[in-house]
Amino acid sequence: xxxxxxxxxxxxxxxxxxxxxxxxxxxxxxxxxxxxxxxxxxxxxxxxxxxxxxxxxxxxxxxxxxxxxxxxxxxxxxxxxxxxxxxxxxxxxxxxxxxxxxxxxxxxxxxxxxxxxxxxxxxxxxxxxxxxxxxxxxxxxxxxxxxxxxxxxxxxxxxxxxxxxxxxxxxxxxxxxxxxxxxxxxxxxxxxxxxxxxxxxxxxxxxxxxxxxxxxxxxxxxxxxx
Amino acid sequence: xxxxxxxxxxxxxxxxxxxxxxxxxxxxxxxxxxxxxxxxxxxxxxxxxxxxxxxxxxxxxxxxxxxxxxxxxxxxxxxxxxxxxxxxxxxxxxxxxxxxxxxxxxxxxxxxxxxxxxxxxxxxxxxxxxxxxxxxxxxxxxxxxxxxxxxxxxxxxxxxxxxxxxxxxxxxxxxxxxxxxxxxxxxxxxxxxxxxxxxxxxxxxxxxxxxxxxxxxxxxxxxxxxxxxxxxxxxxxxxxxxxxxxxxxxxxxxxxxxxxxxxxxxxxxxxxxxxxxxxxxxxxxxxxxxxxxxxxxxxxxxxxxxxxxxxxxxxxxxxxxxxxxxxxxxxxxxxxxxxxxxxxxxxxxxxxxxxxxxxxxxxxxxxxxxxxxxxxxxxxxxxxxxxxxxxxxxxxxxxxxxxxxxxxxxxxxxxxxxxxxxxxxxxxxxxxxxxxxxxxxxxxxxxxxxxxxxxxxxxxxxxxxxxxxxxxxxxxxxxxxxxxxxxxxxxxxxxxxxxxxxxxxxxxxxxxxxxxxxxxxxxxxxxxxxxxxxxxxxxxxxxxxxxxxxxxxxxxxxxxxxxxxxxxxxxxxxxxxxxxxxxxxxxxxxxxxxxxxxxxxxxxxxxxxxxxxxxxxxxxxxxxxxxxxxxxxxxxxxxxxxxxxxxxxxxxxxxxxxxxxxxxxxxxxxxxxxxxxxxxxxxxxxxxxxxxxxxxxxxxxxxxxxxxxxxxxxxxxxxxxxxxxx
Numbered sequence: 042x043x044x045x046x047x048x049x050x051x052x053x054x055x056x057x058x059x060x061x062x063x064x065x066x067x068x069x070x071x072x073x074x075x076x077x078x079x080x081x082x083x084x085x086x087x088x089x090x091x092x093x094x095x096x097x098x099x100x101x102x103x104x105x106x107x108x109x110x111x112x113x114x115x116x117x118x119x120x121x122x123x124x125x126x127x128x129x130x131x132x133x134x135x136x137x138x139x140x141x142x143x144x145x146x147x148x149x150x151x152x153x154x155x156x157x158x159x160x161x162x163x164x165x166x167x168x169x170x171x172x173x174x175x176x177x178x179x180x181x182x183x184x185x186x187x188x189x190x191x192x193x194x195x196x197x198x199x200x201x202x203x204x205x206x207x208x209x210x211x212x213x214x215x216x217x218x219x220x221x222x223x224x225x226x227x228x229x230x231x232x233x234x235x236x237x238x239x240x241x242x243x244x245x246x247x248x249x250x251x252x253x254x255x256x257x258x259x260x261x262x263x264x265x266x267x
Numbered sequence: 268x269x270x271x272x273x274x275x276x277x278x279x280x281x282x283x284x285x286x287x288x289x290x291x292x293x294x295x296x297x298x299x300x301x302x303x304x305x306x307x308x309x310x311x312x313x314x315x316x317x318x319x320x321x322x323x324x325x326x327x328x329x330x331x332x333x334x335x336x337x338x339x340x341x342x343x344x345x346x347x348x349x350x351x352x353x354x355x356x357x358x359x360x361x362x363x364x365x366x367x368x369x370x371x372x373x374x375x376x377x378x379x380x381x382x383x384x385x386x387x388x389x390x391x392x393x394x395x396x397x398x399x400x401x402x403x404x405x406x407x408x409x410x411x412x413x414x415x416x417x418x419x420x421x422x423x424x425x426x427x428x429x430x431x432x433x434x435x436x437x438x439x440x441x442x443x444x445x446x447x448x449x450x451x452x453x454x455x456x457x458x459x460x461x462x463x464x465x466x467x468x469x470x471x472x473x474x475x476x477x478x479x480x481x482x483x484x485x486x487x488x489x490x491x492x493x494x495x496x497x498x499x500x501x502x503x504x505x506x507x508x509x510x511x512x513x514x515x516x517x518x519x520x521x522x523x524x525x526x527x528x529x530x531x532x533x534x535x536x537x538x539x540x541x542x543x544x545x546x547x548x549x550x551x552x553x554x555x556x557x558x559x560x561x562x563x564x565x566x567x568x569x570x571x572x573x574x575x576x577x578x579x580x581x582x583x584x585x586x587x588x589x590x591x592x593x594x595x596x597x598x599x600x601x602x603x604x605x606x607x608x609x610x611x612x613x614x615x616x617x618x619x620x621x622x623x624x625x626x627x628x629x630x631x632x633x634x635x636x637x638x639x640x641x642x643x644x645x646x647x648x649x650x651x652x653x654x655x656x657x658x659x660x661x662x663x664x665x666x667x668x669x670x671x672x673x674x675x676x677x678x679x680x681x682x683x684x685x686x687x688x689x690x691x692x693x694x695x696x697x698x699x700x701x702x703x704x705x706x707x708x709x710x711x712x713x714x715x716x717x718x719x720x721x722x723x724x725x726x727x728x729x730x731x732x733x734x735x736x737x738x739x740x741x742x743x744x745x746x747x748x749x750x751x752x753x754x755x756x757x758x759x760x761x762x763x764x765x766x767x768x769x770x771x772x773x774x775x776x777x778x779x780x781x782x783x784x785x786x787x788x789x790x791x792x793x794x795x796x797x798x799x800x801x802x803x804x805x806x807x808x809x810x811x812x813x814x815x816x817x818x819x820x821x822x823x824x825x826x827x828x829x830x831x832x833x834x835x836x837x838x839x840x841x842x843x844x845x846x847x848x849x850x851x852x853x854x855x856x857x858x859x860x861x862x863x864x865x866x867x868x869x870x871x872x873x874x875x876x877x878x879x880x881x882x883x884x885x886x887x888x889x890x891x892x893x894x895x896x897x898x899x900x901x902x903x904x905x906x907x908x909x910x911x912x913x914x915x916x917x918x919x920x921x922x923x924x925x926x927x928x929x930x931x932x933x934x935x936x937x938x939x940x941x942x943x944x945x946x947x948x949x950x951x952x953x954x955x956x957x958x959x960x961x962x963x964x965x966x967x968x969x970x971x972x973x974x975x976x977x978x979x980x981x982x983x984x985x986x987x988x989x990x991x992x993x
Contacts (some may be wrong), residue, residue, distance in 0.1 A: 051507075076597075090689075095507030248519045252820065
């Protein structure tokens with residue numbers, strides 16, 4: 042049995058969606074309000090998508106300084122798995138748990154559509170059930186998903202195999218044309234050095250039901266469960 | 268302060284209306300009271316020109332729990348489930364400040380739905396702009412689309428369907444109509460009727476600022492060249508606060524703390540307090556010094572007329588105050604008891620115990636003026652168009668012209684800016700005839716869609732009114748839903764003009780006729796008059812928002828072809844009605860003649876037969892035929908799939924243009940696997956449904972035998988080129 046916790050900020054709006062996905066995958070899940078100062082015992086902490094505190098300042102900036110976040114940072118340092126999706130990824134970069142930043146999409150518009158991503162590293166706790174280079178069809182929904190980082194960090198991401206997913210086309214080609222938001226090197230998700238933290242812009246929790254979309258997100262949760 | 272003629276005029280009241288106020292009050296009103304009268308008596312709040320006609324609409328049915336008169340309409344979808352929905356206009360603010368105008372339009376309609384206890388589950392919109400070449404269109408379009416997206420995406424409710432149209436009639440007055448749909452438990456629906464004396468009146472939500480003062484009066488006047496100066500009357504939206512308000516309200520609604528609740532929409536604190544007291548035949552006393560204010564030194568006048576967003580007024584049961592306060596504190600929202608209900612029947616306004624104004628509530632509501640405005644009827648236009656006299660255009664060229672036109676080109680560049688997937692229950696996203704939203708945690712779903720046909724309504728309002736209701740009905744059927752009820756947003760010009768009033772009255776007659784015949788009642792809606800600038804009125808544009816039920820969602824059906832070598836069946840008779848057609852408009856710039864007639868009996872029979880076939884899982888895809896006719900509908904089924912068609916031309920054909928581009932009503936295209944054909948034909952014949960087998964699907968090419976053949980790729984390029992070059 043795996044225990045999961047979903048951090049709920051007042052402006053989180055994918056919290057219910059991720060809870061449904063986790064419960065479907067047999068996680069014992071708890072919702073944790075942002076004003077809490079203690080986390081329940083968790084094997085996985087999820088920071089869901091949404092607009093944490095409205096994001097009028099900079100996406101995730103205030104959430105990165107919230108009460109509960111100190112606990113998340115402590116848990117992360119002790120090796121707990123942390124998954125930040127969309128706004129959750131933005132918050133993780135604000136806390137410094139992940140390096141780099143998410144800039145506005147290069148077309149300066151909100152983008153919601155299904156895109157393709159490629160599994161770049163399948164030897165992690167988040168992706169072991171996927172095949173290497175497997176192509177997933179997955180939904181993105183964001184204003185600021187244009188990942189950017191400095192040269193040194195980018196080299197580190199490549200050398201240490203810390204790129205989780207890259208945007209690609211239906212045949213797996215990673216090109217400018219298959220890059221929806223301008224992210225550097227088509228990066229859709231990254232790990233920290235210890236690979237216990239994953240930040241990703243696409244929404245795996247939206248891809249767990251054939252009636253609504255597809256089931257390409259299921260193996261992410263199944264990998265964690267493993 | 269002396270009330271001068273100028274002040275009366277600035278409040279949008281006529282001299283006669285002012286005299287009436289003096290008579291009813293038996294004294295002169297002070298400025299605060301005048302402001303309150305103007306807010307309650309303007310067209311937007313009082314429906315003074317439309318009320319007589321709105322009464323004609325059918326609003327009842329087995330499926331209706333609450334018809335018009337509340338914040339939104341409520342229908343029964345079986346078990347414990349109710350759907351609460353409404354559409355509303357935000358045209359004037361959006362023209363002046365497109366981003367905020369559109370955003371607060373979405374925010375306002377969402378509050379109407381969650382005020383009644385529903386969690387919103389879908390947003391829709393119908394937006395109309397001027398000609399793409401008009402200098403303002405591009406920035407208005409961008410602003411409105413980002414505003415709609417900005418609000419819905421942030422609050423986390425999927426924007427799932429809509430329509431975007433361009434026509435020069437909206438050059439100086441765009442239309443922005445937003446619809447919200449929510450789900451509630453039948454036993455947990457909240458109304459706005461106050462009950463009991465000395466009950467706490469609580470203000471919750473955002474603080475009150477000076478934004479939006481006189482917004483409702485602005486929406487009740489024509490624009491002129493100085494409209495830009497009205498920018499300060501546009502409100503500013505804060506979707507994050509609305510999200511807090513939504514969650515806090517739904518949390519409080521879990522128990523029995525609330526007696527009545529009303530959102531502060533148009534005319535803010537004034538209309539919400541008057542509305543609740545008036546429905547409960549009570550009085551209400553407000554202590555205005557307690558109103559949470561965003562700005563310093565706000566006067567009672569400003570507080571009562573502010574249209575600051577994201578605010579609610581709640582009447583609480585005794586002893587529930589602390590419990591309610593805790594919930595709003597958790598969500599970091601203001602919660603202040605600002606008054607109480609009374610038995611005086613008056614709206615009593617105090618500031619630090621000084622009486623600032625007092626008006627009998629009945630004068631503001633039931634005594635508000637009602638006008639039976641003069642109107643003229645429209646004859647059926649009889650100008651005929653002879654195709655033979657027009658310059659010949661090849662079928663293929665005419666089709667490509669339509670598919671590349673602003674109105675028919677691919678709109679995914681708009682819908683991709685809206686989060687359609689949040690909440691994870693969107694089974695059919697926008698782009699199909701209707702969107703399909705699953706009821707969370709259940710296997711049933713609702714279908715939702717919005718429609719309008721302004722040129723049909725302009726040419727013959729009665730037929731146009733019938734047509735839009737029918738088209739909406741057809742769109743719901745096409746995704747396998749049983750149509751249940753509609754909401755309408757009636758966008759018209761100046762009602763003081765008898766031709767415009769005629770358009771209004773006759774459109775409503777048409778809507779009534781179709782709604783009655785199809786058992787498709789109107790449960791909520793909104794009237795927007797004075798759409799026009801400098802005496803130039805827009806074409807009449809009633810917008811219909813429909814909701815249907817899919818009892819068991821097994822496999823959502825849409826309009827996209829599913830395979831090769833499937834049989835294509837055309838349901839309904841084709842007469843070749845080209846007047847008012849998209850074909851003539853796009854190819855010859857001719858907008859003439861009468862709209863296509865709707866035979867409601869055929870509409871009903873054809874629709875029910877198609878729904879029956881879908882429910883029996885005999886259909887692979889379905890699409891209704893509307894603007895652009897048969898060939899446009901076929902091409903829409905090909906776009907988005909890799910499958911084309913091979914269509915045989917009927918032998919006895921007078922003109923292929925009429926056959927393929929005619930906009931005759933009550934028609935559908937169905938894709939059917941060969942193995943299901945015998946069963947399908949048996950059913951259609953047994954129900955006496957007219958149908959034609961017109962061809963089959965094939966790989967790659969879109970082909971009309973002897974007329975045209977084009978690859979799907981090329982068709983796709985043409986359909987996407989307009990925006991890329993805009």
